[in-house]
Amino acid sequence: xxxxxxxxxxxxxxxxxxxxxxxxxxxxxxxxxxxxxxxxxxxxxxxxxxxxxxxxxxxxxxxxxxxxxxxxxxxxxxxxxxxxxxxxxxxxxxxxxxxxxxxxxxxxxxxxxx
Amino acid sequence: xxxxxxxxxxxxxxxxxxxxxxxxxxxxxxxxxxxxxxxxxxxxxxxxxxxxxxxxxxxxxxxxxxxxxxxxxxxxxxxxxxxxxxxxxxxxxxxxxxxxxxxxxxxxxxxxxxxxx
Numbered sequence: 476x477x478x479x480x481x482x483x484x485x486x487x488x489x490x491x492x493x494x495x496x497x498x499x500x501x502x503x504x505x506x507x508x509x510x511x512x513x514x515x516x517x518x519x520x521x522x523x524x525x526x527x528x529x530x531x532x533x534x535x536x537x538x539x540x541x542x543x544x545x546x547x548x549x550x551x552x553x554x555x556x557x558x559x560x561x562x563x564x565x566x567x568x569x570x571x572x573x574x575x576x577x578x579x580x581x582x583x584x585x586x587x588x589x
Numbered sequence: 590x591x592x593x594x595x596x597x598x599x600x601x602x603x604x605x606x607x608x609x610x611x612x613x614x615x616x617x618x619x620x621x622x623x624x625x626x627x628x629x630x631x632x633x634x635x636x637x638x639x640x641x642x643x644x645x646x647x648x649x650x651x652x653x654x655x656x657x658x659x660x661x662x663x664x665x666x667x668x669x670x671x672x673x674x675x676x677x678x679x680x681x682x683x684x685x686x687x688x689x690x691x692x693x694x695x696x697x698x699x700x701x702x703x704x705x706x
Contacts, residue, residue, distance in 0.1 A: 520694065534695070568692070580633065
């Protein structure tokens with residue numbers, strides 16, 4: 476298993492540009508989440524999904540869209556990038572019946588908006 | 590809503606000694622879960638340990654144990670026999686029972702642990 480993969484690893488955008496951060500998992504996990512981590516801070520939840528076709532907002536959803544058309548993929552779209560969205564973005568997934576409640580995190584995407 | 594507080598920005602420990610990283614949580618939920626994650630300088634997030642609010646025993650995973658004190662609303666991580674490879678950022682995180690299931694977690698600000706030889 477590749478686990479949770481994220482592309483790209485690094486990205487630089489200009490203010491106003493849009494882009495999609497890709498996240499995929501090959502573990503057939505039902506639940507997937509997107510977090511952002513700003514310097515010196517903990518992770519904050521952007522959006523999450525409990526299954527294909529079902530998404531919901533987290534703590535900081537403004538400026539981001541998500542969709543989940545398949546179990547494997549959970550892309551995060553930045554609609555119009557702003558410098559405040561400069562951050563490291565983590566995608567995570569977990570299996571419904573896993574009693575350890577462990578989330579598996581991807582390696583992260585480091586995004587800079589100039 | 591959950592609030593997770595880690596009051597120690599940085600901690601130092603001598604190799605082979607034990608260290609406790611503090612975490613307090615604030616929630617009105619009756620059923621919730623608490624986690625600890627490790628983030629080395631390479632940036633990945635590594636799951637360490639989980640404790641459910643109804644678990645009667647403190648969780649342990651190898652050298653990691655979670656000192657769960659419900660009355661104090663604390664969920665401290667104890668690392669025994671510290672190793673140089675334990676140097677990293679440590680995050681406490683939590684969520685209500687449903688949110689925990691869905692991966693909907695609130696994270697603390699983290700504690701940087703440095704292990705000295």
